[in-house]
Amino acid sequence: MKLRCAVLDDFQSAAATATDWAPVADEVERVSFTEHFTSEDELAAALADFDVVVTLRERVAFPASLLARLPRLRLLIASGMRNSVIDLTAAERYGVTVCGTASSSAPPVELTWALLLGLARNLVTEANSLRDGGPWQSSVGADLHGRRLGLLGLGKIGSRVAAVGLAFGMEVSAWSQNLTPQRADEIGVTLAVSKEDLLATSDFVSVHLALSDRTRGLLGAPELALMRPTAHLVNTSRAAIVDQQALLTALHTGTIAGAAVDVFDTEPLPAGHPLRTAPRLLATPHLGYVSQANYATYYGQAVENIRGYLDGTPVRRLGGA
Incomplete structure (x- = not known):
């Protein structure tokens, strides 16, 4: 049998x-x-x-x-x-x-940049407007060249995200609890003084950390409040690293300009979940490794x-x- x-x-x-x-x-x-x-x-x-x-x-x-x-x-x-x-x-x-x-680390790196670029240039909104006969150009996109990309984590995936950011002409800084100056120098990025400094000075923040007791809830309401109101957050790592209720509040109040996420506390995301309709959010159904x-x-x-x-x-x- x-x-x-x-x-x-x-x-x-x-x-x-x-x-x-x-x-x-x-x-x-x-x-x-x-x-x-x-x-x-x-x-x-x-x-x-x-x-x-x-x-x-x-x-x-x-x-x-x-x-x-x-x-x-x-x-x-x-x-x-x-x-x-x-x-x-x-x-x-x-x-x-x-x-x-x-x-492979390639697919999540590629999706991270797809989300970041889509978020910065409002691609989904503009593409849907074009298809639906809406306004011709309804938004002004954010530039990448000369802006600061802050990476939470500089491992296998984070380092490859950093390389693309540098190729775009961005200033790239990174922070994690174990990140050393030697590692930052090796990748060619600036070691942030602290997590708080990285959040406060970055135009785009991207999460590339493993989920652990130390990183669970790493970004909550106090941390999101440190970000610039023009800044964007990208999370293709693990949903629990970012407090989901704090993220929803930040999106609704305009504490940050926008967020792009590919990971959720519950997957598939239930129908009617508030993240499905949150403003300023570009969300994809965990496509990082697909x-x-x-x-x-x-x-x-x-x-x-x-x-x-x-x-x-x-x-x-x-x-x-």
């Missing part, structure tokens, strides 16, 4: 074509779910008859309570090599092997992970039995 493999949140039905599943096709039946499950009860019911689950990033949590309700589950594969929403200790206890995949090359890597290595598990030699293990 074949093992059954569930592919979660395959919104575009891309899993089947992103890679070749032939290496496991004789032993594994793949089933894609194109709709998101919003509760643990729904997940437990849908996945009860599956031995393998493939999930994207950290969109679906697998706490101990859910793993306990999936006695048939033996292999859990998440894209990326870091996942904060899978209880690895519980997975080991219940005999579930957890594996990850590689990922690209042809990344999907080929994710699903291709998921197949490799399944093959390794079937052969008794699991690869890219994050934890588990």
